[in-house]
Amino acid sequence: MLCRVGISLDDELLSQFDELIADKGYANRSEAIRDLIRESLVQREWTDPDDDTPRVAVAILVYAHDEQNLGHRLAHMQHDSHDLVISTTHVHMDATNCLEVLLLKGRASAIRRFGEALTSTVGVKMGRLILATQGEQL
Ligand code: NI
Numbered sequence: 212m213l214c215r216v217g218i219s220l221d222d223e224l225l226s227q228f229d230e231l232i233a234d235k236g237y238a239n240r241s242e243a244i245r246d247l248i249r250e251s252l253v254q255r256e257w258t259d260p261d262d263d264t265p266r267v268a269v270a271i272l273v274y275a276h277d278e279q280n281l282g283h284r285l286a287h288m289q290h291d292s293h294d295l296v297i298s299t300t301h302v303h304m305d306a307t308n309c310l311e312v313l314l315l316k317g318r319a320s321a322i323r324r325f326g327e328a329l330t331s332t333v334g335v336k337m338g339r340l341i342l343a344t345q346g347e348q349l
Contacts, residue, residue, distance in 0.1 A: 253344040270313040273337040
């Protein structure tokens with residue numbers, strides 16, 4: 212069932228919001244607001260340290276494979292946590308730089324610890340951990 216709600220915003224904030232959603236290509240304010248709410252709900256899924264529900268996430272890494280033996284070290288870390296890694300894609304972007312995308316699944320605390328260890332490894336040029344959702348509650 213779809214419910215209608217009204218919200219009050221000052222005109223400057225609304226103006227900035229409209230610019231933001233136009234830049235992002237939203238068709239209307241409602242869908243943009245629904246997405247903001249969903250994003251907050253997804254983030255909340257990750258906050259309970261005692262939650263055993265399997266969570267999914269994506270880790271993105273850019274690194275030079277021969278710097279500080281990174282190719283080997285990152286592969287070693289992944290083998291040590293192989294139970295959390297569903298799949299990996301490795302692209303050799305040029306002679307030295309690699310892009311790696313990992314799909315992760317497991318307990319929230321384990322995924323966070325492992326994903327943050329990967330993205331914060333010294334020498335990684337760009338690292339992101341995207342905490343996703345299996346979507347049952349949305
Ligand atoms: Ni490579």
